[in-house]
Amino acid sequence: MTLILEQRVSLKPFNSFGVDARASWFSRVQSVADLQRLQDDARLRHLPRLILGAGSNVLFVGDFDGLVIQVALPGVEPGGRTDDAELLRVGAGQSWPELVEQLVHSGHPGLENLALIPGWAGAAPIQNIGAYGLELSERLHSVRVWEASSGTCRDMWPEECALGYRDSIFKRDEDGQRIIVSITLRLPLRWEPITGYTELERELAARGCTRPSARDIYEAVCALRRRKLPDPAKLGNAGSFFKNPVVERARHAELLERHPSMVSYALAGGRYKIAAGWLIEACQLRGVHRGRVGTYERQALVLVNRDGASGAEVLALAHEVQERVHEKFEICLEPEVRIVGA
Numbered sequence: 001m002t003l004i005l006e007q008r009v010s011l012k013p014f015n016s017f018g019v020d021a022r023a024s025w026f027s028r029v030q031s032v033a034d035l036q037r038l039q040d041d042a043r044l045r046h047l048p049r050l051i052l053g054a055g056s057n058v059l060f061v062g063d064f065d066g067l068v069i070q071v072a073l074p075g076v077e078p079g080g081r082t083d084d085a086e087l088l089r090v091g092a093g094q095s096w097p098e099l100v101e102q103l104v105h106s107g108h109p110g111l112e113n114l115a116l117i118p119g120w121a122g123a124a125p126i127q128n129i130g131a132y133g134l135e136l137s138e139r140l141h142s143v144r145v146w147e148a149s150s151g152t153c154r155d156m157w158p159e160e161c162a163l164g165y166r167d168s169i170f171k172r173d174e175d176g177q178r179i180i181v182s183i184t185l186r187l188p189l190r191w192e193p194i195t196g197y198t199e200l201e202r203e204l205a206a207r208g209c210t211r212p213s214a215r216d217i218y219e220a221v222c223a224l225r226r227r228k229l230p231d232p233a234k235l236g237n238a239g240s241f242f243k244n245p246v247v248e249r250a251r252h253a254e255l256l257e258r259h260p261s262m263v264s265y266a267l268a269g270g271r272y273k274i275a276a277g278w279l280i281e282a283c284q285l286r287g288v289h290r291g292r293v294g295t296y297e298r299q300a301l302v303l304v305n306r307d308g309a310s311g312a313e314v315l316a317l318a319h320e321v322q323e324r325v326h327e328k329f330e331i332c333l334e335p336e337v338r339i340v341g342a
């Protein structure tokens, strides 16, 4: 198959914020051989690189003067079995929400709590996607990467990937030299529902599900997400713009004394995760409009492109949110979204 390589390409169709920016070079790769061909191309070898999936967790604030590689390797195939799990090898370009839907509906439970998270499988380990009480790390067997330095692929095990809350070793790879080409998932042979997340528990109770199946959980998660989050096809956004900050016990107690309605969750090791959405809302910043951008009416943590805004406009709002939260709570909100071209 011919390798697609174009110059001066608009990235607007390739990011869920729907902001315009240009890449000097753009290529969509479908195989490891394509990656090697780009590597061998003398025109491209020394250019800065950006690796892209579906673009649902990036904000372009300027043009990208380099090569954007959209990693669209296809395929889903059985990867064998361990004592307690069925393994599934998934190409980096596989749509994540479609994969979860297909698995749940074909009787392969395990990923239902991660339903409807936009993006492609190859990006899932980057920030260790998580939702409704489950993180990818609990279902990840290994990650296959292609390394430009050697031109070869190798498997990385979860320990080496250093997966944490919206974090992994890949988050620090900004030079595009290590590329995820596939991931292998572990689907539990003895499936147990994960229903401890309060909002999900309530939704299941409201639906009368006392012993929920994977399909019940899938449907409950989809309903919750559709109610709470804007559809990027209608309103540009990248989901939660900031991470939930994590604080020590003493700091948490002090904040809670001053703000008794603060929403937070206890973590292992005596630390607490504070709901960034609550912090932003407490600064009266839910549903605000700033020109062509704003925060979403139903979830303050989601910044939205209301009408053809630029990435710089979104970033200016992000800075305003950070400043206001810092002024009121002395907490620094860290972006979850990757900001490119700042």
Ligand SMILES: Cc1cc2nc3c(=O)[nH]c(=O)nc-3n(C[C@H](O)[C@H](O)[C@H](O)COP(=O)(O)OP(=O)(O)OC[C@H]3O[C@@H](n4cnc5c(N)ncnc54)[C@H](O)[C@@H]3O)c2cc1C
Binding pocket: 016, 050, 051, 052, 053, 054, 055, 056, 057, 058, 071, 092, 117, 118, 119, 120, 121, 122, 123, 124, 126, 127, 128, 129, 130, 131, 170, 178, 179, 180, 181, 229, 230, 231, 232, 237, 238, 239, 240, 338
């Ligand atoms: C409405 C909405 C809701 C969301 N909800 C959630 C949620 O509940 N939980 C959650 O965790 N996230 C959520 N997200 C964020 C997003 O869906 C995930 O981060 C997703 O995994 C991004 O996939 P992508 O293919 O779009 O990645 P991109 O946005 O294209 O890339 C994200 C990062 O991964 C890198 N990358 C992408 N592919 C590769 C690859 N093959 N090899 C190496 N690096 C790569 C990029 O360089 C970039 O740094 C949401 C986003 C939206 C728009």
